[in-house]
Amino acid sequence: MAKIGYAAMLEQFHPTDLLDWCAQAEAAGFEAGFMVSEHFHPWTPQQGQSAFAWSFMGALGVRTSLPFGTAVTCPGFRYHPAVIAHAAATLGAMFPGRFYLGLGAGEALNEHVVGGVWPEIGVRSAMMFESIEIINKLFTGNVVKHKGEYFTLESAKLYTRPEQPVPVYVATAGPINAKKTGKFADGIITVGAADEKIGMLWAKFEEGAREAGKDPSAAPKMLQIHVSWARTDQEAIDQAVLEWPNGGMPFPKQDIKNPEDFAAMAKMVGPKDFKNRVLMTADLAAHAAHIQHYLDMGFDEIHLHNVGRNQAEFIEVFGKEVLPQLKLG
Numbered sequence: 001m002a003k004i005g006y007a008a009m010l011e012q013f014h015p016t017d018l019l020d021w022c023a024q025a026e027a028a029g030f031e032a033g034f035m036v037s038e039h040f041h042p043w044t045p046q047q048g049q050s051a052f053a054w055s056f057m058g059a060l061g062v063r064t065s066l067p068f069g070t071a072v073t074c075p076g077f078r079y080h081p082a083v084i085a086h087a088a089a090t091l092g093a094m095f096p097g098r099f100y101l102g103l104g105a106g107e108a109l110n111e112h113v114v115g116g117v118w119p120e121i122g123v124r125s126a127m128m129f130e131s132i133e134i135i136n137k138l139f140t141g142n143v144v145k146h147k148g149e150y151f152t153l154e155s156a157k158l159y160t161r162p163e164q165p166v167p168v169y170v171a172t173a174g175p176i177n178a179k180k181t182g183k184f185a186d187g188i189i190t191v192g193a194a195d196e197k198i199g200m201l202w203a204k205f206e207e208g209a210r211e212a213g214k215d216p217s218a219a220p221k222m223l224q225i226h227v228s229w230a231r232t233d234q235e236a237i238d239q240a241v242l243e244w245p246n247g248g249m250p251f252p253k254q255d256i257k258n259p260e261d262f263a264a265m266a267k268m269v270g271p272k273d274f275k276n277r278v279l280m281t282a283d284l285a286a287h288a289a290h291i292q293h294y295l296d297m298g299f300d301e302i303h304l305h306n307v308g309r310n311q312a313e314f315i316e317v318f319g320k321e322v323l324p325q326l327k328l329g
Contacts, residue, residue: 002295002328005032006315007071007224007305008060011042012243015051019063021311026064028319033066035102035224035303038073040110043246044263054087061095069099071189071224071303072171074106075131076124078114082153084131085138092162101135102189103128104171108257121254125177126150132168132184139165169222173197175204182208187220190299192277198297222301223294228280229287229306229314236280236308237271244307248273278307284317288325295326 006025008018022034038053053070060068075081084101091099105124112118119127127150134151137144138158146153167186172178173193181188182205190198206216226247228240240247245266250273256262274280279290294302306314 002299003032003301004030004323005034005301005303006030007035007303009037009305010051010053010056011037011039011049012047013049015056019059021315022060023063024312024315026066028315029323032301032303034060034068035071036068038070040078040113041259043259044266045259046242057091061091061098067098070102072102072104074104074111076127076150077106077111081131081134081151082138082156085135086158088166089139089158089161092166093160096162100167100169102169102171107254112257129180129184135168172201175200178204179208181205182216183212187222189222192225220300221298223299224303224305226278226305226307227287228278228308229282230308230310231282233282236282239308240274240278240280241269241271243309245269247278247307284321288322292326295328
């Protein structure tokens with residue numbers, strides 16, 4: 001049965017407030033748990049926060065009882081993959097069966113802070129899949145060495161580990177990476193896209209899983225969608241434009257380095273730019289239909305991000321009036 005979760009967006013909110021809202025979301029019926037954004041910077045200075053996700057998730061695991069994971073972290077720049085494996089294994093050991101590691105190829109917004117060359121997407125993708133190889137080797141508990149194209153690991157062993165390895169999910173938006181995700185990862189994460197594209201990604205993911213001898217139907221398919229709900233349509237529109245202008249930017253954003261650059265681009269973003277990208281309405285039936293569409297496509301988990309500051313009200317209203325309308329299968 002599919003489940004609905006809550007997206008904990010650390011680039012917008014203070015981590016202490018987000019802990020309260022995650023606990024509220026659990027009580028309100030967001031049973032899939034929490035996708036935790038893993039940023040060094042917010043998209044724009046207006047968003048105003050960007051706490052360290054790994055500290056937050058330790059507290060989240062204590063405060064709530066639902067699953068949670070990164071959506072997503074990038075291996076290879078701010079963190080060597082061994083450091084990510086170490087952090088993930090610790091959370092897996094502390095909260096058995098609850099933590100998943102969501103990985104992606106990264107954005108300069110977060111990764112440029114350590115300096116060095118920011119490579120093109122093909123190189124970053126290759127780095128990510130080499131990282132997954134290292135992480136999965138370390139999850140075995142064996143002494144691991146690695147000398148690859150991008151990373152070196154001298155003899156290393158993780159002593160604190162969960163009984164079952166932490167599942168690795170990959171956020172992907174292209175056919176080549178989707179197939180590799182099926183081969184080398186345990187599940188796939190998608191941020192809202194056109195139906196045809198989602199179908200293509202799933203087909204490639206399933207192809208890769210079968211080539212690796214895995215059952216693709218057993219692999220979670222997870223989605224994060226951005227919505228803007230408020231008490232009036234105009235408020236919903238206004239908060240999307242103010243608080244989440246990056247959601248209305250229909251171009252690749254992985255190479256932009258600074259929140260101030262996004263803020264400059266945000267001046268060119270208007271309500272029309274959010275069409276088919278962020279649903280902006282006060283109409284709860286429209287939101288329910290929007291979510292149901294993706295449930296009917298076959299997603300196992302859908303995590304909702306309301307882009308406004310009205311998080312407590314969003315959780316309360318959606319818990320009472322939207323989630324009960326959904327047919328979860």
